[in-house]
Amino acid sequence: MRTRPRLAGLALALAAGASLTACTTSVTGEATLVSAAQDATPEAGGTTTDPTPAEPTEPTDEPTAPTPAEPTAESVPADTGGEDLPVPGAGVPGDAGLCQAVAGWFGYAGLALxxxxxxxxxxxxGVVPLLEALRDAPADHQDASxxxxxxxxxVSAATDAAIDDIESGTDVFVAFEGxxxxxxxxxxxCAAAGVSV
Known part of the structure; x- marks a missing residue:
């Protein structure tokens, strides 16, 4: 009967997921406030604050190539229903960053179960991309002790083995238990290094 080991693995994963709320990752951003008068358009029955139309820009001979969108350090796309997940440990140096990264990705993978x-x-x-991020977490935090x-x-080696198992047809819960x-x-x-996860 696999119910008891599945529940034990799921409970551990949920505990790791809960630790995500304790992890703090700095996220910076800018917001621009737009007044209702500036946002209104004549087509929508509103008024604009600038009654003069904008002058057209002159075309240039050089074509402009679109710049590719790069993932930010604060989020990474994952197969989670189209949502971007905050990257645990991003921008956090040393042991704290690595501990947040591994615990965070482990929690995300557990929640995907x-x-x-x-x-x-x-x-x-839905699980493998999160496991791949867990496997690769140490590479981004080489400044840890x-x-x-x-x-x-x-953890990275065990995760790599779990990914191989899943891709060869092993049940996801069984692979995750490893x-x-x-x-x-x-x-x-992490606790010995003074970092709580």
Whole structure:
């Protein structure tokens, strides 16, 4: 009976997901306020604050190439119903950044296990991209201390094995259970470094 191990793995994943609320990632942005008079258009029955039409710009001989959109450090697209997820640990240096990154991606992957259909099936396409981000998290935080980095590398290796298992047809829950012990050991390494996750 696989219900008990699934529930144990899911409980651990939910606990890691809950730790995301404790992680703080700095996000900067700018907002522009537009008054209602500036936003109104004559077509919509409103008035504009500038009654003179804008002068047309002269065409240039050089074509302009569109600039590709690059993902920001604060969010990364994932297969989560079209939503962008905040990148855990982005911009946070040292052990704290790595601990937030691994715990955050582990939590996201665990929460993706909740997205089951009416038969209890979890689509691996919704979990694998999150596991790939978990596997790659140590590469973005090489400034962490050696013990925390070593524990993160263990999680990374276990995650890589879980991805291989999922892609070869292993049940997602069974593959995810292989991450439980490395993730627990990683949490212990973070706590020893004075970082709570």
């Amino acid at each position: 909740i997205s089951v259909d009416e038969t209890g099936y979890v689509d691996p396409a 050696a013990p925390v980095l070593a524990a993160a590398e263990d 991450l439980t012990q490395p993730a627990t050991d990683f949490g212990t390494a």
